[in-house]
Amino acid sequence: MRAAQSVNDHRAKSREGRRHRRIGTTMLVAGVVVLVVALTPTSANAVIPNSNLVPSGPATFNLSCTGNNDPTTDQILAGTVGNPVLLPATITADTIPSPADGEQFSLGFTWHITLPLPLVSLAIAFTQTLVQQNGQLPIHAFGGATGADAVGMPPPTTVDLGTGTAAITYDQGPFTGTFTRSGTGGMVQFTPGVTTTDSVTPAATLHLKCTPMQVTPLTLTDVSVGSPTTAGAAVVRANHWFLRNTNTSGVADVAFTYGNTGDTPIMGDWNGDGEQTPGVVRGITWFLRNSNSTGVADVVLQYGNPGDKVVVGDWNGDGVQSPGVVRGITWFLRNSNSTGVADVSFQYGNPGDTVVVGDWNGYAGASGGKQTPGVIRGIAWFVRNSNSTGVADEVFLYGNIGDTPLSWFHHP
Numbered sequence: 001m002r003a004a005q006s007v008n009d010h011r012a013k014s015r016e017g018r019r020h021r022r023i024g025t026t027m028l029v030a031g032v033v034v035l036v037v038a039l040t041p042t043s044a045n046a047v048i049p050n051s052n053l054v055p056s057g058p059a060t061f062n063l064s065c066t067g068n069n070d071p072t073t074d075q076i077l078a079g080t081v082g083n084p085v086l087l088p089a090t091i092t093a094d095t096i097p098s099p100a101d102g103e104q105f106s107l108g109f110t111w112h113i114t115l116p117l118p119l120v121s122l123a124i125a126f127t128q129t130l131v132q133q134n135g136q137l138p139i140h141a142f143g144g145a146t147g148a149d150a151v152g153m154p155p156p157t158t159v160d161l162g163t164g165t166a167a168i169t170y171d172q173g174p175f176t177g178t179f180t181r182s183g184t185g186g187m188v189q190f191t192p193g194v195t196t197t198d199s200v201t202p203a204a205t206l207h208l209k210c211t212p213m214q215v216t217p218l219t220l221t222d223v224s225v226g227s228p229t230t231a232g233a234a235v236v237r238a239n240h241w242f243l244r245n246t247n248t249s250g251v252a253d254v255a256f257t258y259g260n261t262g263d264t265p266i267m268g269d270w271n272g273d274g275e276q277t278p279g280v281v282r283g284i285t286w287f288l289r290n291s292n293s294t295g296v297a298d299v300v301l302q303y304g305n306p307g308d309k310v311v312v313g314d315w316n317g318d319g320v321q322s323p324g325v326v327r328g329i330t331w332f333l334r335n336s337n338s339t340g341v342a343d344v345s346f347q348y349g350n351p352g353d354t355v356v357v358g359d360w361n362g363y364a365g366a367s368g369g370k371q372t373p374g375v376i377r378g379i380a381w382f383v384r385n386s387n388s389t390g391v392a393d394e395v396f397l398y399g400n401i402g403d404t405p406l407s408w409f410h411h412p
Helices: 071-079 117-124
Strands: 034-039 051-057 059-067 085-093 104-115 129-143 150-152 157-160 168-181 188-192 195-200 205-216 218-224 229-237 240-244 254-257 264-268 277-282 285-288 299-302 309-313 322-327 330-333 344-347 354-358 372-377 380-383 394-397
Touching (some): 059 188, 085 188, 104 129, 129 168, 354 380
Antiparallel strands (some): 085 104, 104 168, 129 195, 150 168, 188 218, 309 322, 354 372
């Protein structure tokens, strides 16, 4: 689906009162100025100024599942895969700006549940797909935060069992919970509660109640990411990079060589440390470096096809920027700096549009916000607030025909 919203369409959301405007692109042709910003809005009372609350690892546990007051389910389990049946599971969370002591905050959680091979083998005898429905997935503030349990209630989820010869992991979420920070900068921890779900096949429905066992809590800690308004301009001349730490006239504060003449230069926060550093794309090979200095790549990966338009963004809000490509009107985004297939793909825009990336409705980059697509057609900007097919959430006019769009982030 294309960005069909007209510049006169009253469905476009009003920009009046918006405190944070982001206009630009992280896809640039060689030699064009790149405007780079590392931005981290944080409460003035945060326990660590200019910090993010960052997951140090997922919650890990086993769900010990029996019949949910259903003797038939218990009988089926006992006669096939065992009662209880153990489902390995993890829970991951978003990165958010660090809340202060006593400050309310919202956090997104995603459950990752594995169906073990014996259960997959049992189900594949009756169906290619298993439907998980009527689920309730609670998570409890265990330390460093208070508040009611966040209970995820996912819609019915169809799980493809593949060949039936391997365990299958499926995701539920993200679900958002609201809590209040407590303590003075210690760890914030969450643990899963007792879950319920129905596993539906044409032969039978298993009504399951699952108790978490061997739980390692989901732990988040405050991680400093530097100044909240650090901004600078950069130019790339052949393979010479010139970076300036302020938006003022002057000579480069940092200069180094990286890549080859003819490479496509990019910048991104490849490791989540809050600093954007260089990368180049040569054909379909990406060479990413984690410091603004001469040297070899820290990460090398292959992604996309020759002729794709290159984009960079934090597509899932984890604080790490990673590759994307646009082919025609199809966007292929990957959530990690590694070779592989797209984690998200969708269609947006028209052939011939200039593609742009930004956090159009919040904070981006190190602050944990998601970056999403936009396109420019003439002087009309069509920006969308999710990485999915659909129409523009906002449309506005800016610039002149022939201008080169740049990316920048502003926090007043």
